[in-house]
Amino acid sequence: MQLTVAMLLDGVMRTLREAVLPAVGERFARGQLFAVLDVLQNLRDRVEPKAELAEVEAASATAALERAAQALPAPDGPELARALAEIPAGPPAARAAALRAILVRAYEMLDGLPDERGAAARSALAEHLAAQTMRDVAVLKPSLLEEISKG
Amino acid sequence: MDDATLRERLEEFLRGRLADAASVRVTGLERSTEGFSAETFTFDVDVARNGTVEKRAFVLKREPLAGLLEPYDLEPEFRVLHALSAHPLPSPPTPWLERDPAVLERSFYVMDRLPGDVPIPVAGPDGCGPFTEAERANLGVDVVDALAQLHTVDWRRLGLGFLGDPGPGRAAAARELERWEDRIRRSELPLDPALAEALGWLRGHLPATNDITLVHGDYRLGNFLVARNAAGARLSGILDWELVHLGDPLEDVAWCTSELWRGGTAFASGLMLPEEFVERWARATGREPDAARLHFYRVLAIVKMIAIMLTGLRAFRDGRTADLRMAIFDHQLPYLHLLLGMLRGWMGGA
Numbered sequence: 001m002q003l004t005v006a007m008l009l010d011g012v013m014r015t016l017r018e019a020v021l022p023a024v025g026e027r028f029a030r031g032q033l034f035a036v037l038d039v040l041q042n043l044r045d046r047v048e049p050k051a052e053l054a055e056v057e058a059a060s061a062t063a064a065l066e067r068a069a070q071a072l073p074a075p076d077g078p079e080l081a082r083a084l085a086e087i088p089a090g091p092p093a094a095r096a097a098a099l100r101a102i103l104v105r106a107y108e109m110l111d112g113l114p115d116e117r118g119a120a121a122r123s124a125l126a127e128h129l130a131a132q133t134m135r136d137v138a139v140l141k142p143s144l145l146e147e148i149s150k151g
Numbered sequence: 152m153d154d155a156t157l158r159e160r161l162e163e164f165l166r167g168r169l170a171d172a173a174s175v176r177v178t179g180l181e182r183s184t185e186g187f188s189a190e191t192f193t194f195d196v197d198v199a200r201n202g203t204v205e206k207r208a209f210v211l212k213r214e215p216l217a218g219l220l221e222p223y224d225l226e227p228e229f230r231v232l233h234a235l236s237a238h239p240l241p242s243p244p245t246p247w248l249e250r251d252p253a254v255l256e257r258s259f260y261v262m263d264r265l266p267g268d269v270p271i272p273v274a275g276p277d278g279c280g281p282f283t284e285a286e287r288a289n290l291g292v293d294v295v296d297a298l299a300q301l302h303t304v305d306w307r308r309l310g311l312g313f314l315g316d317p318g319p320g321r322a323a324a325a326r327e328l329e330r331w332e333d334r335i336r337r338s339e340l341p342l343d344p345a346l347a348e349a350l351g352w353l354r355g356h357l358p359a360t361n362d363i364t365l366v367h368g369d370y371r372l373g374n375f376l377v378a379r380n381a382a383g384a385r386l387s388g389i390l391d392w393e394l395v396h397l398g399d400p401l402e403d404v405a406w407c408t409s410e411l412w413r414g415g416t417a418f419a420s421g422l423m424l425p426e427e428f429v430e431r432w433a434r435a436t437g438r439e440p441d442a443a444r445l446h447f448y449r450v451l452a453i454v455k456m457i458a459i460m461l462t463g464l465r466a467f468r469d470g471r472t473a474d475l476r477m478a479i480f481d482h483q484l485p486y487l488h489l490l491l492g493m494l495r496g497w498m499g500g501a
Contacts, residue, residue, distance in 0.1 A: 103344035126497035136485035
């Protein structure tokens with residue numbers, strides 16, 4: 001995800017203040033809207049992303065990158081292995097983000113290799129990408145795009 | 152600027168452009184909620200001349216402060232729409248562009264409002280798409296034929312060379328890929344591995360063509376104006392020309408038939424099976440729909456959509472927009488990664 005929870009909540013509060021509040025004329029509804037803002041601004045610094053999701057992602061990415069590192073010839077394979085070893089212990093979301101950056105680096109390496117030399121590494125990474133995409137999609141809720149578009 | 156001031160200034164602008172009118176009165180000014188890009192207003196105008204009052208309907212598009220296709224420059228699309236105003240294509244006649252910020256704070260252009268409404272690419276409550284079978288039959292043909300017509304526009308004769316002819320070979324594909332990679336870079340957001348994989352493949356598979364046409368760039372369900380009456384549904388307008396350029400016509404075909412715009416159906420832009428769409432377009436234009444080129448542009452279509460979403464997310468992160476619709480893109484990205492996986496073949500490993 002590209003937005004942190006804090007960024008998202010800041011944006012929700014900005015939208016409520018700038019785009020919704022001016023259009024709400026009824027006193028009770030305005031009061032309720034201010035109550036929502038009050039809740040959100042106090043919630044902002046007390047929530048973090050669900051660790052379990054990031055843990056699963058990090059474990060899957062690590063396994064895929066280890067396999068890719070073994071399959072890739074030098075200097076790429078050792079470089080990947082070093083990058084994996086250097087990931088600092090930290091919150092799961094930060095580790096998952098660091099691993100995503102290494103996956104991107106791995107794809108850059110593969111782009112410079114003939115297909116047959118990168119096939120095993122590519123296959124390892126593909127398995128992770130597919131599984132992670134399914135996990136990401138599985139937590140999404142049905143879209144309200146029609147209502148959002150039509151107002 | 153509040154709507155009352157906007158209306159006053161608009162009336163003043165129109166009095167200057169309709170100099171032969173005794174009076175000009177703007178009514179029914181409304182901001183559209185549907186667009187994600189340029190700000191769109193609809194309004195009617197009573198134009199009094201020689202003792203009679205003519206009613207006209209217009210749409211105004213103004214550069215937004217932030218948006219999905221920033222940085223904005225309305226002039227190229229205005230020049231294309233203006234040049235096409237007398238062409239049989241159902242593009243809205245577009246008489247006026249104003250760049251002076253003293254008028255409405257930002258550049259804008261005004262075009263005629265064509266009849267119809269704009270169905271959007273979402274599944275209906277019963278799981279069906281936005282059109283009935285009978286509507287699809289007429290509209291599908293209209294949409295493909297209009298695209299074929301667009302791709303036969305003599306852009307040199309219409310003076311549209313300013314859009315920049317990419318030239319022969321791989322230049323058209325390279326330029327489009329660079330255009331969207333550049334937007335991704337400018338978002339300064341971390342690259343997702345699924346996107347990195349697709350970008351690497353696209354760089355290594357640029358297709359060549361010597362067939363350069365006018366390309367709408369956003370030709371798809373959601374940008375079609377559809378007029379429904381007792382006789383059925385017909386295409387009454389092609390909207391949103393912000394991405395117009397010169398390039399490979401298969402780019403439009405791939406975009407319009409992309410999984411992005413199926414509206415919960417198996418149909419390209421909710422209208423007809425993708426292979427039927429491509430076949431009809433090929434017959435209408437006399438062109439060969441090269442499978443490898445089409446596949447390249449299908450992958451690029453998803454990358455382009457991701458780039459657009461990242462641009463919106465950047466604007467949201469920076470606090471340059473209070474439009475929460477931009478934030479929604481963050482949780483829509485996994486769907487696009489899924490589409491990339493299907494097109495690139497790596498979803499088979501799931």
